[in-house]
Amino acid sequence: MNKGKIGVQMMMLKNKVEELGAYETMRQLRELGFGAVEVSQIPMTEENVSELKRASEDFEIEIAAISAGLEPMLPGAPGETLSNDFDKIVSDCKTLNCKFIRIGMLPFTVIGDKDRILDFTTRAEAMAERLAEHDIELYYHTHHIEFQKYDGEFLLDMIKNNTSKLGFELDVHWIQRAGVNPVEFIKQYTGRISLLHLKDYRIGQFIVDQSDLKDISKFFEKFANIIEFAEVGEGNLDMKGVIDAGLESGAQYFLIEQDDTYGRDPFDCLKTSADNLRKLGYSDWF
DSSP, rough: OOOEEEEEGGGGGHHHHHOHHHHHHHHHHHHTTOEEEEOOOOOHHHHHHHHHHHHHHHOOOOOEEEOOOOOOOOOTTSSSSTTOOOHHHHHHHHHHTOOOEEEEEEOTTTTTHHHHHHHHHHHHHHHHHHHTTTOOOOEEOSSGGOEEEEEEEEEHHHHHTTTTSOEEEEHHHHHHHTTTOOOHHHHTTTSOOOEEEOOEEEOOOOOGGGGGGGGGGHHHHHHTEOOOOOOOOOOSSOOOHHHHHHHTTTTTOOOOOSOOTTTSHHEEEHHHHHHHHHHHGGGGGO
């Protein structure tokens, strides 16, 4: 049977990297059985890049992808971007022996404006073509806002239909939050996805206390916002269906991500996700 590679989105571990360092963080991931990571929200300093490389080699952990914005999220915002730091980012990618760079989300300055988003799409496609000359693929990570409709068409589909080099890192939690079936939607992106985010979707425990009832508007605000980011297998998504659809559609890396662990240690959350994925039959994907 064909198989993919299960890994970890290291955004979950940015505080661990600050506390323990990149090398020790990667060592603990190896102890949990993981053999691939995607690097995000971790400063790509010379030290971190060096330690990620050393850990990758020592623990046989693939660096599936690194992250970089196409441009600043806001004018003048700090951080490396492909527009301003192209050579450095490509060098980091080569150093870490990875072939994917992924854009985490739309710049804040274009969100909600169809024309600005399509202009961003044109620039992203041009950057994807430029990176292809270095044998690197550019991917765009989705949330729920790309499922806004313009004349009956999802914005995400508009981005896809106006590009050919740009790939898409579909995030199944955000697809579900957009009111779309992740299993069926993944199939529509066959050939455009190598990276898939595994993130479950849970309805959190809704506990009402008397203070909530004193202001009904606050009660309903709380009521409407009980969706949580869950460990894989601890939510309501059909994760086996998601993974099988991803594999059929060309996904190579299946990356566990949990935006909020609600006070749990992220390593404990990752162990829960890994245990559940093994129970589903994906032990040999680690």
